[in-house]
Amino acid sequence: MRVPTPRHESAATRRWRPAGPLDPGLTVGPLRRGPGDPAFRVTPDGSVWRTGRTPAGPGTLRFTRHAGEIEAEAWGPGADWLLDGLPALLGADDDPTAFTPRHRLVHEMHRRTPGLRLTRTGLVLESLIPSILEQKVTSDEAYRAWRLLLQRHGEPAPGPLDGLRVMPDAHGWAMLPSWEWHRAGVDGKRAATIVRAARVARRLEEAAAMDLPAALARLQLIPGIGPWTAAETLQRSNGAPDAITVGDLHVPRIVGYALTGRRGTDDATMLELLAPYAGQRHRACRLILLSGHTPPRRAPRFAPNDIRAL
Structure with missing residues (x-):
């Protein structure tokens, strides 16, 4: 029988100073699964809250930036695990200097988002x-x-x-x-x-x-x-800069349009376009998606499927 976790015990705390520019919200944004995600919330004071099922048990992490430092609190059996993983969560293991923009749009987004890091949760x-x-x-x-x-x-x-x-x-x-x-x-x-x-x-x-190859396998x-699900997972759990998403309905079209102005790009063409970013293809895609440079719509959105009606 599961024993309920005490909710209001004292918080463990931690302070951490990033070594370079950091945008915490942009970095951990991919962990949020929609605006109503029960495991992730941003409160009006700018604090980011997220929960985790850690190897030590459930935990809640809250962090905010103040005077160049990250101030964090955590609760639950997984509190210390979450605090120990805070630097990696905020991209301390990421090396953006390994990335060299090869296209004008990518270069501009790289310049405009110096605080973007690739998050690493350590939880698959x-x-x-x-x-x-x-x-x-x-x-x-x-x-x-x-x-x-x-x-x-x-x-x-x-x-x-x-x-x-x-x-x-x-x-x-x-x-x-x-x-x-x-x-x-x-x-x-x-x-x-x-x-x-x-x-x-x-x-x-x-x-x-x-x-990355062993983790994907x-x-x-x-x-x-398949490759799509594995890449989407490892982008977050491992902070893998080359975990490129293939098999997606939208990503190849957006990448192709952003880099060439042409419509209808498929996975094979997208991979050719991203070949100059070998080892950093996920980061390149992230910058392209953040640019908002997408092909204009020609058709209405797909209606959601509702299997409950079947």
Whole structure:
């Protein structure tokens, strides 16, 4: 039986001074799964709050920037683990000097975002599950599923901020009944992939310490996890600067349009365009996506699928 985590114990604290320019919100932004993510919140005072299911247990981390330093607090059994990982979370392991812009737009975005770093959480499953939920559906559908699953099956996050949730542990994910997936709008294929991943979660978490080729291979041993899902996960868990997303409906088109002005770019052409950024292709893509330089729409958005109506 799961023992509830005490919510209002004293916080552990930490201060950390980044070695160079840092935009904390921009750096950890990819960890937020939609505006209503129960595991991530930005409060009006500028504090970033996030929860984590760490190897030491559930925890909540709050951090903000003040006078050039990052001031952080954490609660729960995972508090010390989260505080120890704060520098990596905010890009201390990232080396932006390894990146050389090769296109005018990329150069301009690199100049305008000196505080962008690639986050590294060190936690695979917490990024893998929402990435699986995002397979072949709209972002809104995936965000809704993540939100409902955490609200119904996560646990209240330790600490003083109401409404935050910690995602279930691997056993909890593996034991979710079929009707709960259906209630959240998750089809059987994605649900089965999450269950398979949860059953071997310990082996998957080892990928956080692997180099990119080995980590990609480890994740793709699970049926239902392909290059797209593996890359989306390792961008966050490992801070991998070359974990390029392929198989996406939008990314090749955006990259192609931004770099050439042409429409209809496919994965193969995108990889050719990004070849000068070998070793840094994810960072190049991140800068391109941040530019907002996207092809004008010619067709209406796809309507969301609602499997609950089937």
